[in-house]
Amino acid sequence: MHTVELERLKARKGARKRSEIPNEVLSALNQGKIETVNLVEWLAIDMPFLLRNSLTEIGWEEQIDHLYDQSLKLQDQGITKRLKGIGTILFQALEEEENRTEIFERLASHTSDMVRAWAAFSIAADETLSLPERLEIMRRFATDGSFSVRECAWDALRSYLVDDLAYSFELLTEWVKDEDPNIRRCAVEATRPRGVWCKHIPTLKKNPDPGLTILEFVRSDPSNYVQRSVGNWLNDASKSTPDWVINTCLRWRKESPTKETSWIIKHALRTLKKHNTLSQKLQLIAIN
Structure with missing residues (x-):
């Protein structure tokens, strides 16, 4: 897909219904060439297909078949469970890689907002991190240009914040003082009593x-x-x-x-x- 064509697609207005998403847009989304612009597009993505394409693009070929097969097992789950599930299988695969930091960076900075969301949830799957470490890593996702990724950022933090609310609120005090409104908002959203x-x-x-x-x-x-x-x-x-x-x-x-x-x-x-x-x-x- 040529650069000019991609730029044209990036300037699109999102469809109101899945049936109204142009084939070229859906194809580009599933190939990881463009970000979503609304929830309709987000829900329309074929996650296993996107996973295969994105792993090919970042050069992680040896894990493609295994991770693709694992992602297919999640297809009967809801959108959030699928996102978290792929984040988990990515984390498990990364644990076996010597160059895990480099591969994670490619995922976390990918063009596709959904791939970046998977990267955020791969951090949620790592139970060895301290809360300060987790917060530091999650900052990049909390300030992501995509609303969907920012939503995944606070969700990826939430269960760990709940484990020790007093300590969590103490740490989040620095977040609500941050100059970036995305960081301030993440701190508040992650601790809502009910959430969405x-x-x-x-x-x-x-x-x-x-x-x-x-x-x-x-x-x-x-x-x-x-x-x-x-x-x-x-x-x-x-x-x-x-x-x-x-x-x-x-x-x-x-x-x-x-x-x-x-x-x-x-x-x-x-x-x-x-x-x-x-x-x-x-x-x-x-x-x-």
């Missing part, structure tokens, strides 16, 4: 107070990307500890009377407002 497509964190559903260790630093964040995540964190908590969220929002409103904090509060209280849980006074706070 991941296991809940029962401890934080019961008592979200430890989350303030990082949330206080981003209660008036200038980035809407981060604001939305903070609001979602509090909205998660509101479903099991509404009084805690209401009190936190009241305090923030008083201590941080900024438009950024106001937006976060409105976003945080949306479920309580929807279910008429808020008093008239708090409803005004939620919309002003």
Whole structure:
């Protein structure tokens, strides 16, 4: 595929349905020549086919047949389990390689965002890493240009953060102070009490107070990307500890009377407002 043609495909608008994805786009995605531009494309990728093509491209031919066969066994799984499954088999194969660092780098910097996501999940499969080491490696994925890879980054961290929340929040304090909004957002998103497509964190559903260790630093964040995540964190908590969220929002409103904090509060209280849980006074706070 010529460079000019690839550039044309990169400038495309994503299809709304899988059936609307042009054949040339789907082919380029499965060959690892271009990134996805939306979830529709992400879900349409033939993972075993992409795996075979990407391993050929990076020169890891000796593992192609084995890893391809292993990936086929994951085909009846959901999208997230397949992503994590391929990350795991890649990690296992890398463990046997002398030049594992070089091969990992090729995967982690691949043109395909899905291949980079596999690389992120290969780190999740490595249980020997300390939490500081894990966070350091995951920074590159948390700041990736692809939203999908950034989502995989926090998911790859989440189970390890849950193991010791107090220590995790201590380490993540540096992340919420980082100048990159992607890093700040990852710290918040990775610790949401409920999350979107991941296991809940029962401890934080019961008592979200430890989350303030990082949330206080981003209660008036200038980035809407981060604001939305903070609001979602509090909205998660509101479903099991509404009084805690209401009190936190009241305090923030008083201590941080900024438009950024106001937006976060409105976003945080949306479920309580929807279910008429808020008093008239708090409803005004939620919309002003």
